[in-house]
Amino acid sequence: xxIPKDLRYTKTDEWIRVEGGAATMGISDYAQSQLSxxxxxxxxxxxxxxxxxxxxxxxxxxVKAASEVYLPAGGSVIKVNAALSATPELxxxxxxxxxxxxxITLADPAEINSLMDPxxxxxxxxxxxx
Amino acid sequence: MPFIPNTDAERKEMLRAVGVKKIDDLFADVPQANRFxxxxxxxxxxxxxxxxxxxxxxxANSQAQASxxxxxxxxxxxxxxxxxxxxxxxxxxxxxxTPYQPEVSQGTLQSIFEFQTLxxxxxxxxxxxxxxxxxATAAAEAAILALQQSRGRHRVVMSPVLHPHYRQTVHTYLQxxxxxxxxxxxxxxxxxxxxxxxxxxxxKCVDESTALVIVQYPSFIGEIEDLxxxxxxxxxxxxxxxxxxxxxxxxxxxxxxxxxxxxxxGEGQPLGIPLSYGGPYLxxxxxxxxxxxxxxxxxxxxxxxAQGRRGxxxxxxxxxxxxxxxxxxxxxxxxxxxxxxxASVYLSLMGNFGLRRVSExxxxxxxxxxxxxxxxPGFQIVSRYPFFHEFVLRCPKSVSEINRHLLDQHxxxxxxxLGQDYPFLANHMLLAFTEMNSRDQIDALFDAxxxxxx
Numbered sequence: 081x082x083i084p085k086d087l088r089y090t091k092t093d094e095w096i097r098v099e100g101g102a103a104t105m106g107i108s109d110y111a112q113s114q115l116s117x118x119x120x121x122x123x124x125x126x127x128x129x130x131x132x133x134x135x136x137x138x139x140x141x142x143v144k145a146a147s148e149v150y151l152p153a154g155g156s157v158i159k160v161n162a163a164l165s166a167t168p169e170l171x172x173x174x175x176x177x178x179x180x181x182x183x184i185t186l187a188d189p190a191e192i193n194s195l196m197d198p199x200x201x202x203x204x205x206x207x208x209x210x
Numbered sequence: 211m212p213f214i215p216n217t218d219a220e221r222k223e224m225l226r227a228v229g230v231k232k233i234d235d236l237f238a239d240v241p242q243a244n245r246f247x248x249x250x251x252x253x254x255x256x257x258x259x260x261x262x263x264x265x266x267x268x269x270a271n272s273q274a275q276a277s278x279x280x281x282x283x284x285x286x287x288x289x290x291x292x293x294x295x296x297x298x299x300x301x302x303x304x305x306x307x308t309p310y311q312p313e314v315s316q317g318t319l320q321s322i323f324e325f326q327t328l329x330x331x332x333x334x335x336x337x338x339x340x341x342x343x344x345x346a347t348a349a350a351e352a353a354i355l356a357l358q359q360s361r362g363r364h365r366v367v368m369s370p371v372l373h374p375h376y377r378q379t380v381h382t383y384l385q386x387x388x389x390x391x392x393x394x395x396x397x398x399x400x401x402x403x404x405x406x407x408x409x410x411x412x413x414k415c416v417d418e419s420t421a422l423v424i425v426q427y428p429s430f431i432g433e434i435e436d437l438x439x440x441x442x443x444x445x446x447x448x449x450x451x452x453x454x455x456x457x458x459x460x461x462x463x464x465x466x467x468x469x470x471x472x473x474x475x476g477e478g479q480p481l482g483i484p485l486s487y488g489g490p491y492l493x494x495x496x497x498x499x500x501x502x503x504x505x506x507x508x509x510x511x512x513x514x515x516a517q518g519r520r521g522x523x524x525x526x527x528x529x530x531x532x533x534x535x536x537x538x539x540x541x542x543x544x545x546x547x548x549x550x551x552x553a554s555v556y557l558s559l560m561g562n563f564g565l566r567r568v569s570e571x572x573x574x575x576x577x578x579x580x581x582x583x584x585x586x587p588g589f590q591i592v593s594r595y596p597f598f599h600e601f602v603l604r605c606p607k608s609v610s611e612i613n614r615h616l617l618d619q620h621x622x623x624x625x626x627x628l629g630q631d632y633p634f635l636a637n638h639m640l641l642a643f644t645e646m647n648s649r650d651q652i653d654a655l656f657d658a659x660x661x662x663x664x
Contacts, residue, residue: 119528142528144528146537
């Protein structure tokens with residue numbers, strides 16, 4: 081399980097990377113491996129949309145499940161990953177890199193503090209293995 | 211394979227879990243006197259007696275096969291090759307349930323895949339689903355798809371010459387969804403109806419809140435209009451265009467896909483399915499690849515197994531309700547497989563050329579009829595645009611009176627009474643012509659209507 085040290089995580093398995101006032105988000109390696117082969121990703125918002133924390137930002141379908149992806153922290157959308165509609169498998173191959181979903185400017189950088197750090201998230205994932 | 215879900219032991223366990231001793235206890239709330247009401251049924255009868263009784267009842271009906279039938283308005287009397295029924299009644303296909311398990315249902319899945327391929331080719335679209343209950347429910351699914359796709363738009367523009375039953379079904383499916391319908395308000399008079407039925411008028415109804423425009427091709431009153439300008443206007447406004455198409459007409463006319471439609475749907479009954487009150491009929495639904503994940507219904511796909519052999523499976527199931535739950539576009543997880551098979555067999559037997567021939571015969575019969583009927587004093591053809599195989603005939607008296615005369619005196623099933631749906635079209639009859647209406651039949655209709663002449 082790949083859990084990069086420079087990211088924060090949610091209970092619904094999104095990650096967020098903060099760089100200055102901006103942040104990039106996607107779903108974790110754990111999430112992509114649980115979903116298995118991802119066949120469809122629809123990024124929901126458009127550039128300019130202002131969304132609060134917890135809003136659905138993507139819809140992901142794999143060969144065995146469909147699930148929503150939620151925004152880990154509120155902000156306004158500055159970029160969406162257009163490549164995912166044609167190449168959804170990027171989320172499987174590179175969940176923390178080319179498989180990113182949405183880039184935002186954070187409305188309240190303090191919101192990040194309420195998210196899990198890599199160590200807590202690792203324990204959280206381990207607790208769900210059986 | 212058995213589809214009985216539980217055993218006696220399991221039933222006992224369930225009864226124990228809900229705290230009753232026997233099944234009858236579940237009905238304790240129904241008063242004793244109402245529990246087994248006496249039914250007024252005749253004595254048991256033998257099979258020949260039942261057959262005789264059924265035949266007697268059936269003969270009380272007029273039948274399209276035994277009469278000259280000029281009634282259409284959404285369901286049409288076409289020839290059905292004998293092979294269609296023969297294949298449908300094979301035990302491998304003839305079941306109330308559609309078995310989808312690829313391990314045991316390759317034939318069924320292949321037939322669905324071929325149906326989808328045929329519908330996509332006919333409509334000029336990229337993908338089609340395994341079918342819907344009927345054309346009207348397919349129209350409602352188009353509206354649901356468009357509203358989902360548009361995210362936040364709430365207006366659906368419907369043509370007043372979209373079949374009235376289809377419009378009702380769309381309204382019913384979307385009640386409570388906060389949808390704003392425009393275009394289909396009953397026009398106050400004939401002149402307004404003429405104006406509002408045109409592509410030009412519908413184009414003006416499209417705005418930034420419009421998710422979908424739904425039109426019919428040919429229209430409910432049989433007319434053909436080029437939909438290309440409407441598609442362009444809808445797309446400019448960010449809306450989708452759905453076209454309800456007659457599949458037989460598509461044998462001859464330019465496909466809605468070529469005119470820019472985003473969704474093409476319709477009633478598949480003309481493709482090898484007999485006229486019957488209450489169905490079963492067949493809804494077909496096709497769209498663009500880009501809307502595939504929003505499309506409702508089943509989809510069969512072609513693939514290869516572990517040994518590289520060709521095989522068929524249901525595919526893209528993650529979009530469906532049983533996986534996506536409340537976030538799915540639609541509640542529909544089923545299809546009309548046996549009727550879809552009928553359509554596939556029909557289209558395969560006809561082929562490209564055969565379907566075009568059927569379509570041409572329909573068109574020429576309607577043209578011949580229009581030319582003749584227009585000569586009867588008091589009758590007038592009121593279709594101003596080119597029509598396919600239906601047109602509107604203004605009559606000198608009520609349509610019901612004329613139809614009664616046609617049926618009683620001439621064994622002719624007359625046209626559809628448009629006054630039922632459009633009050634200003636009282637005394638207007640919608641007549642349909644297919645390859646089944648020979649020149650002799652049309653001449654007989656001319657003679658019979660001449661008796662009603664002014």
